[in-house]
Amino acid sequence: MSEKKCQTIEEKQYLVRFNADTKSHLTVMDADICLTKCPDKICTIFCPAEVYKWEEIRMHVGYEGCHECGSCRIGCPHQNIKWEYPKGGHGIVFRLG
Amino acid sequence: MSEKFDCIVVGAGPAGISCAYELAKAGVNVLLIERGEYPGSKNVMGGVLYRKMMEDVIPDFWKEAPLERPIVEQRFMMMDKESAITFGYKGMEWGKEPYNNFTVLRAKFDQWFAGKAVEQGALLVNETVVLECIVENGKVVGVRTDRPDGDLYADVVVLADGVNSLLAKSLGFHKEFRPDEVALATMEIIKLDKKIIEDRFNLEENQGTTIELFGDATKGILGTGFLYTNKDTLSLGVGSLLSGLIKHKIKPYELLEYVKNHPMIRPYIAGGEPVEYLAHMIPEGGYKSMPKVAGNGVLVVGDAAQLVNAIHREGSNLAMTSGQLAAETVLLAKERDDYSESTLNHYKTRLMSSFVGQDMKKYKDSTHHFDKFPQYFDKYIPMMNKAASQMFTVDGSSKWEKQKKIWRDVGSAGEKIKLARDAYRAWKVMK
Numbered sequence: 014m015s016e017k018k019c020q021t022i023e024e025k026q027y028l029v030r031f032n033a034d035t036k037s038h039l040t041v042m043d044a045d046i047c048l049t050k051c052p053d054k055i056c057t058i059f060c061p062a063e064v065y066k067w068e069e070i071r072m073h074v075g076y077e078g079c080h081e082c083g084s085c086r087i088g089c090p091h092q093n094i095k096w097e098y099p100k101g102g103h104g105i106v107f108r109l110g
Numbered sequence: 111m112s113e114k115f116d117c118i119v120v121g122a123g124p125a126g127i128s129c130a131y132e133l134a135k136a137g138v139n140v141l142l143i144e145r146g147e148y149p150g151s152k153n154v155m156g157g158v159l160y161r162k163m164m165e166d167v168i169p170d171f172w173k174e175a176p177l178e179r180p181i182v183e184q185r186f187m188m189m190d191k192e193s194a195i196t197f198g199y200k201g202m203e204w205g206k207e208p209y210n211n212f213t214v215l216r217a218k219f220d221q222w223f224a225g226k227a228v229e230q231g232a233l234l235v236n237e238t239v240v241l242e243c244i245v246e247n248g249k250v251v252g253v254r255t256d257r258p259d260g261d262l263y264a265d266v267v268v269l270a271d272g273v274n275s276l277l278a279k280s281l282g283f284h285k286e287f288r289p290d291e292v293a294l295a296t297m298e299i300i301k302l303d304k305k306i307i308e309d310r311f312n313l314e315e316n317q318g319t320t321i322e323l324f325g326d327a328t329k330g331i332l333g334t335g336f337l338y339t340n341k342d343t344l345s346l347g348v349g350s351l352l353s354g355l356i357k358h359k360i361k362p363y364e365l366l367e368y369v370k371n372h373p374m375i376r377p378y379i380a381g382g383e384p385v386e387y388l389a390h391m392i393p394e395g396g397y398k399s400m401p402k403v404a405g406n407g408v409l410v411v412g413d414a415a416q417l418v419n420a421i422h423r424e425g426s427n428l429a430m431t432s433g434q435l436a437a438e439t440v441l442l443a444k445e446r447d448d449y450s451e452s453t454l455n456h457y458k459t460r461l462m463s464s465f466v467g468q469d470m471k472k473y474k475d476s477t478h479h480f481d482k483f484p485q486y487f488d489k490y491i492p493m494m495n496k497a498a499s500q501m502f503t504v505d506g507s508s509k510w511e512k513q514k515k516i517w518r519d520v521g522s523a524g525e526k527i528k529l530a531r532d533a534y535r536a537w538k539v540m541k
Binding site: 018019020022025026028029032053055058059061062063080081082083084086087088092098099100101102104105106107108109110 | 145146147150151152153154155157215216217218236237238239255256257273274276286287288289292294296297298299343345352355356359360361362363364367370371384385386387388389390391
């Protein structure tokens with residue numbers, strides 16, 4: 014590992030155990046806001062698990078890989094994300110840290 | 111099912127477990143609710159557990175708790191792109207009883223700690239989310255969970271639900287936090303042979319090091335990185351205010367990779383294998399962001415009450431003390447059979463006169479100050495590095511000449527005045 018080597022977010026997420034619920038605990042409340050009022054789509058940048066991905070005209074929410082940190086709820090410039098905890102026992106399961 | 115408890119504690123982290131432990135020990139019928147599969151499964155910290163506040167709850171805990179390493183050395187690195195000024199303290203008194211602090215892995219530690227509360231008689235229920243507090247006549251009387259028929263009642267509810275603090279928010283105890291009131295931290299647990307760790311960090315068995323990283327670790331934006339030694343893993347992480355990540359459009363996992371590949375850090379982790387990746391928020395708004403902490407039938411503890419001393423990277427210890435003081439208050443309320451805000455405010459009084467409240471007050475302006483004036487991280491740290499490089503490079507010029515050059519490099523007279531002013535301001539917010 015002496016040469017510069019960058020691990021991708023996909024590789025990082027692969028190290029984490031998830032027990033995903035069938036239903037998303039993250040909801041974009043008004044899809045129009047992302048499309049028309051949010052040029053930066055900053056959630057796609059600061060989300061530490063790349064849960065939010067912009068797909069041409071809509072926001073894809075990969076809630077299955079969410080770390081439940083809460084940043085998107087606080088960081089969304091339009092307060093457009095409804096954020097709940099996944100159902101008890103579901104979601105991310107940290108084994109170490 | 112409408113079960114009634116003396117006390118319900120929401121969240122099995124250091125604050126909630128400490129509170130439940132103390133109450134159970136005093137014979138109170140206490141329910142501890144955890145949303146994860148087990149306590150610790152949702153919990154993240156860099157990894158420093160302070161002995162004193164833990165010992166206040168469980169004396170001699172180090173004899174049986176799952177700890178990683180007692181810390182004998184604390185280092186600080188002021189980093190530029192290809193250099194660092196490092197200072198620190200190492201002392202053998204930290205390597206023996208009663209120790210100063212330890213690295214821990216939270217998934218293991220929190221499970222053990224919660225188990226101790228159960229041994230005292232607390233009832234622990236995992237895999238249960240508290241959706242809201244049940245409020246009747248202006249008083250919290252219980253919690254609504256996501257279980258079928260999941261309403262549970264208690265004389266008093268202690269909110270230890272962590273940094274997101276959704277329950278206190280829904281009670282109107284605080285507004286939604288702003289991006290400059292929370293830090294977002296990411297970290298990796300990196301597996302590395304025990305012997306290699308000890309060689310690289312100049313340690314003997316059962317000794318550990320913590321290194322805090324400033325400056326280029328966060329590309330000059332307000333935040334810190336950390337590198338801590340565990341038994342056979344390293345914890346390497348980086349955190350910065352969410353507002354900083356937003357402003358500079360930084361992807362947190364790319365920042366973490368940047369730190370991993372930094373020439374000052376890379377040799378420490380070389381050959382290591384990442385085994386877990388974790389992200390979590392840290393409440394860093396400080397004293398001014400603290401919510402109301404006591405209401406009718408309810409108390410707020412730990413991260414949920416923003417109890418973090420970001421300057422000294424302390425949090426779990428503040429959490430434990432707040433949990434203990436909440437327990438003490440519940441016992442007082444029980445004795446008086448009065449769970450009104452006026453009785454429960456005893457908690458606030460005790461909290462604010464303890465080291466928790468005092469330290470929160472001491473640093474009340476620090477985060478805001480360093481956030482408002484980014485030059486400390488993006489200008490002065492590189493400047494210090496250049497000055498050190500100048501001074502210690504032997505190139506034939508005299509030391510007087512070197513000093514003159516360093517002084518010249520600070521910039522114009524105006525720049526020098528600015529530097530002096532910033533130094534004074536930093537002292538003022540930290541004193």
